[in-house]
Amino acid sequence: MHDRQLARGDRRAREFDAFVTGAAGRLLHTTTLLTAEAPDANVRAQRLLTLALAHTYARWHRLHGEDPYDCARRYLATRFARATWHRYGPLGRARPDPRSPLASLTAQERLVLVLRLYEGVAEEQAAALLGLPAERVHALCDRATAALLHPAKPTAVSGAGAKVVPS
Template identity: 35%
Template sequence: MARGDAEFVEFARAASARLVHAAFLMTGDHHQAEDAAQTALARTYASWSRVHDDDAYGYARRTLVNHLVDGWRRPMREYPTDEVPEQRRGDVADEVATRRWLVTILGALSPRERAIVVLRYYFDLPEAQVARELAVSVGTVKSTSSRALEKLRTAAPRTTDEEARR
C-alpha cells in the first residue's frame, strides 16, 4: 500500500464514526448516513494528495454536508429499536431513549436547521465557520439557530409527555 493510501486508511478509521453519526443526525436514516459518509470519504480520497496535509477532516465534513444538502428531500425517520448494537455500552435503555428523543427533536427541524444545529453543536464550529460551510450569512445562522431553539422548546415537552404515557 502506498504511503498516502496508508495515511488515508488511518484518517478514515479515525473520522468515519463521527462522519456517519453527523450524517445520521442530519438525515435520521442510518443507511443514508453510511452512504453519505462513504461518498464523502471517497471524494476526500480522490483529492487526498492535496488535502491530507491541510484539513482532511474539515474537507470530509464539508463534502459530507454539501452532499447531504444537495440531496435533501427525505423526511426524518424514526430509528428502530431493534437496530441498537448488541454490545453493551453503559445503559442501553437510556441510550435508546436519548436516541428516540434526539430523532424526534431533529425531525421537527428543517434540513437547513438540522445542518446548522449539527455543525454548530455536534462539531462545535463557530457561527462564522458554519456560515462559510453552508454558504449563508452569519445572520442566517443566528436566526436559524434561534428558530431551531424555539422548535426544540416546543417539541421537547411533547416528547417527554409521550414517554410518560408509555
C-alpha cells in the same frame, strides 16, 4: 521510479486508512443526525459518508496540511444541503425517522444545528460554507435549539373538527 510511486501509493493508502479508522464513527454519527435517520437504519447517512470519504480520498494527495476531517465535513455539509434543498437525489426525498432526536427540524435547521453544536463550527464558517448570511445561520440555530428544548405540545382534534389545545 515505479517503486517510488508504489511506495507513495502505499503510504497514501495507510494514511487514509488511519484517518478513516479515527474519523468514520464520528462522521457517521454526524451524517445520521443530518439525515434524521434511526442509528440502526441509516442507509442515506451511510451513502453520504461513503461519498464524502471517496471525495476526501480523491483529494488526499492535494490536502497539503489541510485537515482531512474538515475536508470530509465540508463535503458532507454541501452535498447534504444541495441534495435536500434542491430536492434531487436519494438524500432529498426521504422523510426523517420519528425515532431521530432531530426529526422535528427542517433539513436546513438540522444542518446548521449539527454544524454549530455537534461539530463546533463557528457561525461565520458555517455561513460561508452554506452560502448564507451569518444572521440567517444564527436564527436557524436559535430556532432549532428552541424547538428541541421546548417541543410543541400535540393538539387534539375534537369530534366537530375544531382543534383543542390541551391545558
